[in-house]
Amino acid sequence: MKFTRWIKEEIETVFKKDPAARNTLEVILCYPGFHAIILHKFSHFLWKHHCKLIARLLSHLNRFLTSIEIHPGATIGERFFIDHGMGVVIGETAEIGNDVLIYHGVTLGGVSLKKEKRHPTIGNNVIIGAGAKILGPITVADNAKIGANTVVVRDIPPNTTVVGIPGRIVAEFKQPSFNLDHNKLPDPAANALSCLVDRIIEIEKEIDQLKKQLRSSTYANIKSD
Secondary structure: OHHHHHHHHHHHHHHHHHHOOOOOHHHHHHHHHHHHHHHHHHHHHHHHHHHHHHHHHHHHHHHHHHHOEEEEOEEEOOOOEEEOOOOOOOOOOOOOOOOEEEEEOHHHHHOOOOOOOOOOOOOOOOOEEEOOOOOOOOOOOOOOOEEOOOOEEEEEOEEEEEEEEOOOOEEEEOOOOOOOOHHHHOOOOHHHHEEEEEEHHHHHHHHHHHHHHHHHHHHHHHOOO
């Protein structure tokens, strides 16, 4: 009965986080992110009960069927949703909280060969945009938003938006929000270039003024001679 409630909750999560979902049957049959988390539930159970080879085989089947690779050792909270899912990789020691949404191409990867905690810890209510890479035993705190293609290599505080390579905090907010607003994310590189262009324009104006002053001074000296 508990498993049935969990399945129902996962289906409801899909409806909440994907406006394209039309009915329950479609979610059950056509959503690889939904399939991946169900198969991971079984493989993680086997991993915890020392059936590690079978767990790895099941996770390998999961990867074959969904194009989503979740190591059976990864710990995942409730109401987790992977939208689209193609190319998602979640490492062995990754820990994911509740109500997390990630898009395709996301990697929760390690940067060490040591047998220790080497993958990220993701807090609750976190959104991770398409293609983002979160690397190492770092923490992404609650309510954080990671922009598409961002590379995160250091801890991220709660209630912040991070973009860029490497990821930089570009916004902070007091009230948690579940809208990623892909089209409204600031671009720090573009902002920096814009500032440089503005400064170049100012310098060019100053140079023009200096040239005019120099010509006037030269003309005055010639005339006085």
